[in-house]
Amino acid sequence: MEETNETLCLGIDLGTSRSSVSASNGERHVIDSYVGWPVDMVARKLVKKPVMVGREALDNRPMLDLRRPLERGVMKDGSEKDQEAVQEILRHLISLAGIKQKGKNKARVRAVVGVPAEAFRVSRQNLRNALEGIADSVMLVSEPFAVAYGLEALLHALVIDIGAGTADFCVMQGRYPTDEDQKTLPNAGDSIDEQLMKLVRERHPEAKFSIHMIREWKENSSFVGERKDRLMVSVPIKGKETQVDITSEMRAACESILPPVSETMIALLTKVEPEFQSKVRNNVIIAGGSSLISGLPEALSKALDELGGGRATVVHDPVFAGSDGSLAIARDASTSDWEKLSL
């Protein structure tokens, strides 16, 4: 449907690893949260662009000063280059959404951006600042809250949004969540990567691999619990391409987040009013890129047995659940609300 007015609503899930945008004009896009600038004039000539964003930046990384500017779900602090990189990601997402950012008929952009549940106040302020000149009005919301809002899981639900940088928890009890209802853990996709890197290096000290390869292996084959076949990956050993078995390492790395996530889930559930605990236990919703780990909902459901049983399910569209939820908030907010939050 063609956008007929000048105002566009955006939901943005600015993720440590991937960022997605859902726009009121129907556009939905996801990119890798990488930005790169050519390292010198030669590189500039080769890549033919002053800056590259997303997969393009990753693919051309040898020629780029590559940045992954988000850390644990928020902008890295203290580096102007990283702040600039976040702005590039935001501009890129907005351009992908087909929004005209310059000129006479420049669209009015109202953006809702997801941040970790326990993001610092300064981090939120930094993000707002980064959006100046990119959006006209901005709201920042906790990521799991955005997911819950989008799914209309507003009552008796626990949303666990497991991304790369953080695992964010939010108990929905029909009211705006307080600090008591929300939690952020640093045990998420990146910690799995670090663990996997360490374990594979220990088992195959002669193998050469990078963090990007580790991430790719994880994104293709992550799992918890049992796996029928062996997980083999190809790595150079002394220059020769060699197949190595990383089944046990992948399992151990992925399962490393299970105890903290389970414990936090249980701790939050036990704080829910006793008469509603059963309902919430049976409505645990997992979102975020790391929710795609095979066997994760079953493992978390099993953890709920300790409390008398429950059910954890993965959202239908983990990649866009956050940005879709943010878009729903953007659409539902009134003009007067938006005016209060102009940049």
Place this chain on the structure above:
Amino acid sequence: MASIDDTKAQLLRGVVQDNIDVLQGVRTRPLIRRKGRLQLWFWAGSLATTVFAFSMLSSYLISRGSAPPRSDAAVSPAAAVLNIDFTPESEVPLSHPRPINREAIPLAIKTIVIDPGHGGEPGAISESGVTEKEITLDVALRLRRLLENGPFEVLLTRESDRRLSLDQRVAFANEHKADLFLSIHVNWMEPHTIRALETYYVGPTDDPATLKLATRENKDSAYALSDYKQILEKIYVDARRDESRTLAKTIQSRLFRSLKPKNPLLQNRGVKTAPFVVLIGTQMPAVLVEISSLSNEGDVELLTKMDYRENIALALLEGIRGYANGFKAFDVKGR
């Protein structure tokens, strides 16, 4: 039951208000007490993700020992991490705190919370058996009496020998919307020949002795490690630090000036920063003062004398008054 649209409308109001709070720089919400099983995992997570957080928090949140260290050999397990380098404040890549402009915001000191350290458990104990909890309560009660002659409302976190966790003390001050928080403690120092006064306000430190002290004084914290982010934010981004520093300087100078004639060997160790939980969690200018050393029997002898304790209380009163008068001057000017 509310319709889904009503619920959404209510949630949206919350979202908007939350964002307005950020825009207006409203203080972060108070630290929330966490209990139980979360703690280990948050610690593990913190450990894995930030050595900095580890080095700071482990120094004051892990230790749960019950007695003060009597020698280097008796240092608690947490002290093992004290050698981890601290990032100096100036190198911490977070926003710089902005000082409160007293002229722009005329403030006044109305409510003062005095926190007698320890209670229930003894705190430090001198060789002759004098306990920190007794001294701190005695001085606090004296100080309250003196302060109540002025225009202040004075509240004590404890008025008897009862145990209070550190976050209960913090919550007490925050709930009563105190304008000033003073935590009174008595030090235990190595070597025992040292007689020293120290006043602390919130901030990081790389001084092993200060970390050791913070470890000891923080042992009753009920904050979970999950709160580390807010804690770090508070340490580095809180404009209240400037006021706390001013308060600490005023108290330290009055205390030293007053006690030195009666205790000639007393050393002025000055104003320092340390990550004491009671200073981090409180939302008002807050200081922790170590009024003497129970490790030094000379100091202990003085502390057992009523007039010396009264002198300490008087010096603290002067310090608080001196600080409060600064506000009063601007208050008058601002009207």
